[in-house]
Amino acid sequence: xxxxxxxxxxxxxxxxxxxxxxxxxxxxxxxxxxxxxxxxxxxxxxxxxxxxxxxxxxxxxxxxxxxxxxxxxxxxxxxxxxxxxxxxxxxxxxxxx
Amino acid sequence: xxxxxxxxxxxxxxxxxxxxxxxxxxxxxxxxxxxxxxxxxxxxxxxxxxxxxxxxxxxxxxxxxxxxxxxxxxxxxxxxxxxxxxxxxxxxxxxxxxxxxxxxxxxxxxxxxxxxxxxxxxxxxxxxxxxxxxxxxxxxxxxxxxxxxxxxxxxxxxxxxxxxxxxxxxxxxxxxxxxxxxxxxxxxxxxxxxxxxxxxxxxxxxxxxxxxxxxxxxxxxxxxxxxxxxxxxxxxxxxxxxxxxxxxxxxxxxxxxxxxxxxxxxxxxxxxxxxxxxxxxxxxx
Numbered sequence: 001x002x003x004x005x006x007x008x009x010x011x012x013x014x015x016x017x018x019x020x021x022x023x024x025x026x027x028x029x030x031x032x033x034x035x036x037x038x039x040x041x042x043x044x045x046x047x048x049x050x051x052x053x054x055x056x057x058x059x060x061x062x063x064x065x066x067x068x069x070x071x072x073x074x075x076x077x078x079x080x081x082x083x084x085x086x087x088x089x090x091x092x093x094x095x096x097x
Numbered sequence: 098x099x100x101x102x103x104x105x106x107x108x109x110x111x112x113x114x115x116x117x118x119x120x121x122x123x124x125x126x127x128x129x130x131x132x133x134x135x136x137x138x139x140x141x142x143x144x145x146x147x148x149x150x151x152x153x154x155x156x157x158x159x160x161x162x163x164x165x166x167x168x169x170x171x172x173x174x175x176x177x178x179x180x181x182x183x184x185x186x187x188x189x190x191x192x193x194x195x196x197x198x199x200x201x202x203x204x205x206x207x208x209x210x211x212x213x214x215x216x217x218x219x220x221x222x223x224x225x226x227x228x229x230x231x232x233x234x235x236x237x238x239x240x241x242x243x244x245x246x247x248x249x250x251x252x253x254x255x256x257x258x259x260x261x262x263x264x265x266x267x268x269x270x271x272x273x274x275x276x277x278x279x280x281x282x283x284x285x286x287x288x289x290x291x292x293x294x295x296x297x298x299x300x301x302x303x304x305x306x307x308x309x310x311x312x313x314x315x316x317x318x319x320x321x322x323x324x325x326x327x328x329x330x331x332x333x334x335x336x337x338x339x340x341x342x343x344x345x346x347x348x349x350x351x352x353x354x355x356x357x358x359x360x361x362x363x364x365x366x367x368x369x370x371x372x373x374x375x376x377x378x379x380x381x382x
Contacts, residue, residue, distance in 0.1 A: 001208045004141070006200055007104050011130070013196035014111040020188030021115065026166060027123050033158065034111060034127065037134055040150075044141045051212025053222075053229055056143050060226070061234075063146075063153050064241050068248035070158050074165045075255035081169050082258070090180045 004045035011038035025077045025087045029070070036066045099140050103133045124162050131155045142214040144222050289315040301326050 011034060018031030040059040047055025081087050110129040117123050135150035218225055230238055265273070277283040289304045289312050301320050303311035316326050 001211050002203060002206075003100060003104070004137070005203045007100075007107065009199035009203055010108055010196060011111055013192050013199065014108070014115060016195060017188055017192035018115050020192065021185050024120050026120050026162060026169070027114070030114060030123055030127050030162065033154075034114065034130065037131065037154070040146075041134060041137060044138055044143050044146060047143070048141050048214055049208055049211045051214060051217055053214070053217050053225055056146055056226060057229055057234055059143075059146055060149065060230070061237060061241065063149055065244065067153055067158060068244050070161055071248045071252045072255070074161055075252045078165060078168065079255050087169050 001045060001049050005042055008038045008042040008045070011035075011041070023088050023090055025080070025089050025092075026074075028089055029073050029077070033066060033070070036062055099136060103136060107133045120166055121163070124159060124166065127162075128155055128159050131159065142218060142222070145226050284314070291315045 015031045015033075015035035015038060018034065019028050022028050022031065040062050043055040043059040043062070045055075047053060047059075077087060080092055084091055107130050110126040110133075113126040114123045114130075117126065131150065131154045135147050135155070138144075138150055139147040214222075274283075274285060278285045291300050291302055291304055301316065303313065303326060304315035306312050313321070320326050
């Protein structure tokens with residue numbers, strides 16, 4: 001049990017660092033997916049720990065939301081790429097000023 | 098056992114996502130993590146999530162990632178320029194601290210013996226999940242459908258592009274062609290088809306112009322870029338070869354063996370050799 005949660009924590013941390021360090025919007029997005037998956041692993045592990053299926057249901061909902069989020073996110077990335085010819089997160093900084 | 102094999106692979110692949118330069122490699126490493134996670138779900142007595150993980154994540158989401166990557170450009174690599182000074186180092190330090198705290202915190206907790214899902218999964222995992230999903234979580238499930246519709250609409254609105262200029266019709270295209278001809282002398286008609294005046298009519302054989310040079314526009318630009326186009330001088334040599342052969346046959350062999358010889362050479366009944374032969378015969382006569 002503990003090892004699953006530790007693995008989940010490690011994957012989540014790697015996802016976090018990825019979001020903070022990578023500049024390519026798609027890779028940043030992949031790291032977000034990695035974090036979601038790490039959470040899912042914890043949910044499923046806890047479902048087994050407690051002996052009921054609520055954790056698995058939650059993981060299922062997380063997957064559904066992740067799927068919807070990926071569609072929207074990638075559409076936004078596509079639109080930004082079309083207008084600015086770049087998928088780097090540093091270039092989309094017009095709202096800063 | 099499965100866990101101890103998969104966990105190092107997953108951590109290595111996840112770390113790889115941080116360090117590889119190309120986005121495609123990151124996507125492939127993410128696929129490794131996702132499939133390993135699916136196997137872990139199977140180990141954790143969640144066969145339904147095992148299937149969903151593979152179908153939805155590796156099947157749909159990663160394909161979507163790769164698809165968008167193809168549209169944006171596969172070789173789009175990260176810039177190494179830091180917009181905020183020392184941001185990378187800070188992020189790594191922060192991540193390490195966060196990870197350490199999480200792992201140490203989890204290490205302090207004793208979870209006790211896992212209850213296991215044998216009882217909950219008694220009638221099968223999928224029926225059990227369906228029972229809960231369509232009773233206790235039915236409103237969340239309905240909300241999910243609204244979310245999915247919103248996502249589909251949002252993707253349509255975002256990916257839709259307004260046409261900035263009116264679509265060019267046939268009349269405009271014809272006028273444009275005439276203008277190109279008047280200003281740049283661009284050929285008005287369709288491009289010549291390959292190999293028409295050459296000995297072969299394969300697509301990689303340029304058509305020969307009356308003066309024996311190859312017509313560049315008759316071969317696809319892709320073939321020309323690959324360098325698989327047969328050159329016109331080589332073709333001319335070919336023709337000379339055939340002519341010499343024909344002359345040799347005419348000189349040495351008697352006419353009754355001639356069809357056999359041409360058969361051995363692998364030429365069908367009416368090739369250009371035959372035509373040339375006939376022409377030469379006519380000339381000799």
